[in-house]
Amino acid sequence: DLYPSISIVYDTFHIIKWYNDQVVDSLRRQEGKRLRKMADKLADDGKRDEAAIVEQERQLLFGARFLLLANNRTLEAKDKLNRRLNAEAKDSARRDGRNPDEVGHRRTDNAESKAAILSSNEKLQNAVKAREELSDILSSSNPDLMRKKLEDWAKVYSSVGISQLTKFTKTVVNRMDGIISRATFRISNGKIEGVNGFIKALRRSAFGYQDFDYFAYLIWEQTHKDSLYGKPSSGGSVRHYSRKKPYNQKRLKQTVFKLSDDSNKEAV
Known part of the structure; x- marks a missing residue:
């Protein structure tokens, strides 16, 4: 109400x-628990x-998180890449005089495994089908058409007997305006x-940083690589950066970074 010109957009x-x-x-975890109880009862x-047999199906479902979350295009591309890498590994082993059967064991049946899992579980099949339809609807650039398709989608999948999906359809209806805004504001x-994600990976690779100032500078340096290293360093100025008071109270050596003029302006 305070900002009527601002629209909420869900990407x-x-x-x-x-x-x-x-x-x-x-739903995958729920089905895994159901199969475990069924296997115990049968035993x-x-x-x-x-x-x-039921336990084998449960084990297959237990390790299928990536398969179910990935779309078919991703799995097919991954299988194609793995087949090529397997062939290259075997050719390399033959040239080196090694046994080709010892290499080239990358998985190449991701798409087939996903299809087998979905064919044996109707609920998961409906959930994945609903996701694919939702993804197609969200790619529309017509707000009115997207709204109509979303309403029809929510109406159909709210009554398929999957509690998680029913709850999600209610959320879609309640947040319809923000989702529809995606068609207008791309x-x-x-x-x-x-x-x-890069910052988290940088922190994780070093198991954390005791000096926050140094960590902040590393982030700045890594996100300005083009301006730092993509230009000649001749004529640039020298920027001194030092960790004056680290956590262990020991004074460390001063680190000197040579930056170009443009990068130096951004760093200030």
């Missing part, structure tokens, strides 16, 4: 990620062969997410 990436977390992965009744915060 496609986070909507699909939200769906994967709240529906697909949650208690003396039906060990049937219990072994914006994404992918760059921000990328920088955040």
Whole structure:
């Protein structure tokens, strides 16, 4: 009400990620627990062969998180790449006089495994199908058409008997305006997410930093590589950076970074 000209926009990436977390992965864990109880009951009744089959299905579902969250294009591309890498590894082994059977064991059946899992579990099949349809709807650039398709989608999948999906359809209806805004404002915060992921990886690779100032400068340096190293260093100025009071109170050596004039202006 205070800012009527501002529109809330939910980008496609986070909507699909939200769906994967709240529906697909949650349903996968729920089905795994159901299969475990079924296998235990069959084993208690003396039906060990049937219990072994159910347990095998549960184990397949337990390790299928990546398969269910990834789309078919990603899995097919991964299988194609792995087949090529396997062939190259075997050719290299033959040239080196090694046994080619010892190398080239990358998985090449991701797409087939996903299809097999979905064919044996109707609920997961419906959940993945709903996600694919939702992704197609979110790619529309017509707000009115997107609204109509989303309303029809929510109406259909709210009554399929999957509690997680029913809850998600209610959320879609309640946040319809923000989702529809995606058709008008084709914006994404992918760059921000990328920088955040990079910062987390940088911190994790060093198991944390005791000196926050030094950590902040490393972030700045890594995010300005083009301006730092993409230009000749001749004629540049020298910027001195030192960690004066680290956590252990020991004075460390001063670190000198040579920056170009443009980069030096950005660093100030």
